[in-house]
Each structure stands twice: as C-alpha cells, then as structure tokens.
Amino acid sequence: MSNMLATSPVMAGEDVPAGPVDPIFNRLLKDRIIWMGEEVKDDMANRICAQMLMLAAEDPKKDIWLYINSPGGSITAGMAIYDTMQLIEPDVATVGLGMCASMGQFLLSSGAKGKRYLTSHARVLMHQPSGGIGGTTTDVRINAELIMDMKRTLAELTAEQTGHTVEEIYRDNEYDHWFTAQQALEYGFVDKIVTTPDTISAD
Numbered sequence: 001m002s003n004m005l006a007t008s009p010v011m012a013g014e015d016v017p018a019g020p021v022d023p024i025f026n027r028l029l030k031d032r033i034i035w036m037g038e039e040v041k042d043d044m045a046n047r048i049c050a051q052m053l054m055l056a057a058e059d060p061k062k063d064i065w066l067y068i069n070s071p072g073g074s075i076t077a078g079m080a081i082y083d084t085m086q087l088i089e090p091d092v093a094t095v096g097l098g099m100c101a102s103m104g105q106f107l108l109s110s111g112a113k114g115k116r117y118l119t120s121h122a123r124v125l126m127h128q129p130s131g132g133i134g135g136t137t138t139d140v141r142i143n144a145e146l147i148m149d150m151k152r153t154l155a156e157l158t159a160e161q162t163g164h165t166v167e168e169i170y171r172d173n174e175y176d177h178w179f180t181a182q183q184a185l186e187y188g189f190v191d192k193i194v195t196t197p198d199t200i201s202a203d
Contacts, residue, residue, distance in 0.1 A: 040073030056088035072102025101125035162188030
C-alpha cells in the first residue's frame with residue numbers, strides 16, 4: 001500500500017488518530033466525502049465503514065459522498081462496505097471516476113438510487129467472482145460452493161440495482177465486460193454522467 005493510501009484519515013472531527021494523517025483526506029471527510037482510491041481490502045473496508053458510521057452519527061439526514069476509483073478486490077471486504085451503506089440512515093451517493101472494476105463496480109451501483117454518478121471518461125468493469133482454490137478435496141468443494149454463493153448474491157443484487165434479470169447479469173458477467181460511461185449509464189449502473197460541478201446534485 002502506498003504512503004498516501006496508508007495515511008488516509010479515520011475521523012472527520014477535530015481529534016485525529018495517532019500517526020501520520022493526510023490533511024487532504026481529512027478536509028474531504030469534513031465535507032462528508034469519503035475517498036475510495038485503492039484495492040478493496042479488509043483494512044480499507046474497516047476504515048470506510050468506520051467513516052460512514054461516524055458521519056451518520058454526526059448528521060443522520062445529510063448525504064455521504066463516496067468517490068470510487070478502484071480495481072476491485074475482496075468480496076467480503078466489499079460486502080462489509082455495502083452492508084454499512086444499507087445500515088446507516090443517510091443516503092450514500094456514489095461518484096465513479098478513473099476505473100470502477102469488479103467490487104468497485106458493485107459499490108458504485110450500490111449508491112442511493114438517483115445519486116449514482118460517473119465521470120465522462122471513467123470505465124466500469126463487471127465480471128464474475130474468482131479466487132484461487134487449493135487444499136484437500138473437501139476444501140476445494142467448500143470454497144467452490146462459497147464462490148458460487150457469492151456469485152449468486154452479487155448477481156441478484158446487481159439485477160436489483162440495474163433493472164436487469166439475474167439471468168442477464170450471469171450472461172453479461174461471464175467474462176470481463178468493460179463499459180464506457182455512456183454504456184454504464186444505459187446498463188443501469190449509474191443514474192447520471194457528470195462533467196461539471198453543477199451536474200452533481202447535493203442534498
């Protein structure tokens with residue numbers, strides 16, 4: 001993990017945690033903006049979940065903004081972020097830029113309906129879950145069943161988010177499927193393509 005990503009803040013209030021903190025990310029947090037600009041891993045997910053819970057406690061009626069530029073990563077870590085987004089009272093608006101791949105795509109589409117945005121030159125990647133399987137025959141079977149369960153869960157949620165059927169999601173994520181911003185909008189991943197500040201609606 002790079003130094004910049006490792007020093008992202010945990011708190012948005014006046015008190016900051018011990019250790020180095022990037023003042024840019026702290027300033028964004030004070031405006032209820034969370035920056036997700038790395039691979040989805042447990043430590044990053046823990047930080048983002050904590051930030052969402054804190055911002056929700058500060059003001060349960062005001063939107064939280066999640067900016068995403070991510071190659072994807074751990075499904076379980078990503079689902080922790082997704083579940084937190086559903087758990088808290090404020091809407092979580094999502095803004096995709098750069099690359100929203102795999103779990104990055106899923107979290108982008110998980111934003112509050114009508115508040116999912118994508119910049120004009122961003123790219124979105126949808127594909128099915130994958131993972132290395134090793135160990136005993138029993139271990140291989142158990143892990144294969146886990147991956148299939150995750151695939152089904154993600155397909156069902158993505159279908160709900162986009163208005164497609166589960167069967168269509170299975171068909172379209174069988175291999176790496178890249179979308180331009182316009183294609184992502186038409187597919188239903190996002191609600192609007194943004195090019196200027198006034199094209200993003202704040203609450």
